[in-house]
Amino acid sequence: MMLDRPVLVSGRSSRNGSPLRPPYSSTSSTSQTDIPDDMHPVIHAGRVAVITGGASGIGAAAALELAKLGLKIAIADVNPSALEDVGKQVAAIAGDSNVLVIPTDVSVLEQVVQLKDKVYEHWGEVAVLMNNAGIGPKGTSWDGIENWKKVFDVNLFGIVNVQQTFVPLMIHQENQSMIINTGSKQGITNPPGNAAYNASKAAVKSLTEGLAYELRERPQPNVTAHLFIPGWTHTGLTGASSFSKPPGAWSAEETVLYMLDKVRAGDFYILCPDNETRRELDQLRIMWSADDIVQGRPALSRWHKDYKALFEEFIANGLAGL
Ligand SMILES: NC(=O)c1ccc[n+]([C@@H]2O[C@H](COP(=O)([O-])OP(=O)(O)OC[C@H]3O[C@@H](n4cnc5c(N)ncnc54)[C@H](O)[C@@H]3O)[C@@H](O)[C@H]2O)c1
Secondary structure, eight states: OOSSSSOOTTTTTTTTTOOOOOOOOOGGOGGGGSSOOGSSSSSSSOOOEEEEEETTHHHHHHHHHHHHTTOOOEESOEEEEEEHHHHHHHHHHOOOEEEEEOOTTTTTTTHHHEEEHHHHHHHHOOSEEOOOOOOOOOOTTTTTHHHHHHIIIIIIHHHHHHHHHHHHHHOOSOOEEEEEEEEGGGGGGGGTTTTHHHHOOOOOOOHHHHHHHHHHHHSOOOOEEEEOOOSSEEEEGTTTSSSSTTTTTTHHHHHHHHHHEEEEHHHHHEOOSSSSSHHHHHHHHHHHHHHHHHHTOOOTGGGGGHHHHHHHHHHHHHHHTT
16 A cells, blocks of 8 residues: 555556546547447546545545555545545545545645645546545534534535545646535425534535536536435434444445436436435425425425424325325
């Protein structure tokens, strides 16, 4: 496993070398729909994945799954010892020279710039940029100002820092690449209980939609953006260090495999189910939430005592009609 040494890896020791390439040329582009699954241009052996929050949970599972598919893996996290452990597991699959372990706090722009420099010095490109680092300390709307700042610094500005640093290089790569930002259902339906986290994830949805638009409007749209919306996944964030996986949750591996299927298919919104909530139920909850505005109902009417029965009827009718 490589630690964060700024040393160029030789093409021979590194699988399917992916050197710096000339700027993208439209004549060399290939439509994604022409390509079979095992020949996806981005999720492809020899290409490079950068995963923030890679020391645990969904990020660690993504590193392992992408390594199994033959990608070179750079993992970044604020937890250096856990990052080392995951690095060893990835190296056991991918080989030492195909793993970079780079301790990074995504909320600090200088550290993100160092992450970018190390990845490009070693491998000269990024195919999959997975903005996955996230935290969720609890706070209400009117207290815990320090938590609010911390949550936004990591969940929102962590992604902004990475996008501002990596995207200017990715758009000039010849090969296609993708950016996967991790949002949350809590950033869409806004359940009461953790206002700062919900607001940060709502901002991630907004920023990723904007990114997707800006990228697709470019003359050579060779970078795509995706909003990854995990369901209930058993990870550090949801108590994995204290209890074993509840039946309703998915494992991190299940969530990552679902995500990979959907990014391969080119989906922007990757709305993951779990063992408790199927997609149809999520869809109805999202529609009810959007309809609060259209119908002029109180905020978060789903959790308002006067609307509880109506909401339950809406869901029951919706599911019955399927
Ligand atoms: N687990 C779920 O049910 C669930 C649901 C929806 C969304 N998510 C999102 O999935 C993402 C991954 O979370 P997870 O569930 O795997 O939790 P996790 O706690 O297991 O992993 C998050 C990782 O991010 C790292 N991290 C925290 N702050 C960081 C920083 N400043 N810089 C770099 N790394 C940092 C942590 O050290 C940790 O390794 C998060 O964005 C989370 O909000 C999780």
